[in-house]
Amino acid sequence: QLQLQESGPGLVEPSGTLSLTCTVSGGSISSSIYYWGWIRQPPGRGLEWIGNIYYVGTTYYNPSLKSRVTISVDTSKNQFSLRLNSVTAADTAVYYCARHGDYYDSRAYYDYWGQGTLVTVSS
Amino acid sequence: ERVMTQSPATLSVSPGERATLSCRASQSVSGNLAWYQQVPGQAPRLLIYGASTRATGIPARFSGSGSGADFTLTISNLQSEDFAVYYCQQYNNFPFAFGGGTKVEIK
Numbered sequence: 001q002l003q004l005q006e007s008g009p010g011l012v013e014p015s016g017t018l019s020l021t022c023t024v025s026g027g028s029i030s031s032s033i034y035y036w037g038w039i040r041q042p043p044g045r046g047l048e049w050i051g052n053i054y055y056v057g058t059t060y061y062n063p064s065l066k067s068r069v070t071i072s073v074d075t076s077k078n079q080f081s082l083r084l085n086s087v088t089a090a091d092t093a094v095y096y097c098a099r100h101g102d103y104y105d106s107r108a109y110y111d112y113w114g115q116g117t118l119v120t121v122s123s
Numbered sequence: 124e125r126v127m128t129q130s131p132a133t134l135s136v137s138p139g140e141r142a143t144l145s146c147r148a149s150q151s152v153s154g155n156l157a158w159y160q161q162v163p164g165q166a167p168r169l170l171i172y173g174a175s176t177r178a179t180g181i182p183a184r185f186s187g188s189g190s191g192a193d194f195t196l197t198i199s200n201l202q203s204e205d206f207a208v209y210y211c212q213q214y215n216n217f218p219f220a221f222g223g224g225t226k227v228e229i230k
Contacts, residue, residue, distance in 0.1 A: 108214035
């Protein structure tokens with residue numbers, strides 16, 4: 001059974017950098033048919049797509065966050081990571097990591113999700 | 124960029140009745156539309172993909188329809204565990220986008 005688990009600081013200071021890691025177990029992040037992504041949800045609000053990465057390092061980002069976000073992959077550790085720079089209170093949210101299938105085969109729906117981790121931006 | 128609009132924002136339904144949720148895309152997303160269910164405090168769960176295919180383990184009372192820009196999620200014979208928030212998501216084009224959600228509450 002595939003499992004995804006987010007980890008990282010729960011509190012980040014304004015103007016700082018948010019850094020999270022998603023550890024994948026029960027399957028390989030290097031599979032050629034899956035992509036790995038980040039989605040966030042501010043308290044009491046809806047889901048916002050942040051971006052995705054393919055195991056070779058190809059990335060796709062939300063244009064509204066593109067100038068501040070970096071997603072990377074470490075296949076040796078079966079992990080992928082999120083960095084968000086210059087954070088403000090508006091970046092306070094539950095951050096989810098998730099897996100989706102091959103975009104070019106119309107299978108890019110998220111079938112496995114982590115439990116989510118709350119990151120608060122505050123001094 | 125495609126914008127996904129869900130309606131209504133809140134739907135009040137009695138147990139055993141039917142709920143009909145709508146999702147509209149600002150441009151065609153073909154059939155590349157998924158529905159997710161989110162219970163408070165939990166991660167979203169995939170219900171429907173390809174606009175109308177139920178994910179593994181999803182009961183038959185959940186059904187999806189539509190193509191192009193207009194989609195519907197129907198929940199028949201609502202059970203207590205179905206009262207939750209439902210999101211649609213297009214995966215036809217990057218950037219992916221979610222709708223704002225519909226909360227299905229007990230009437």
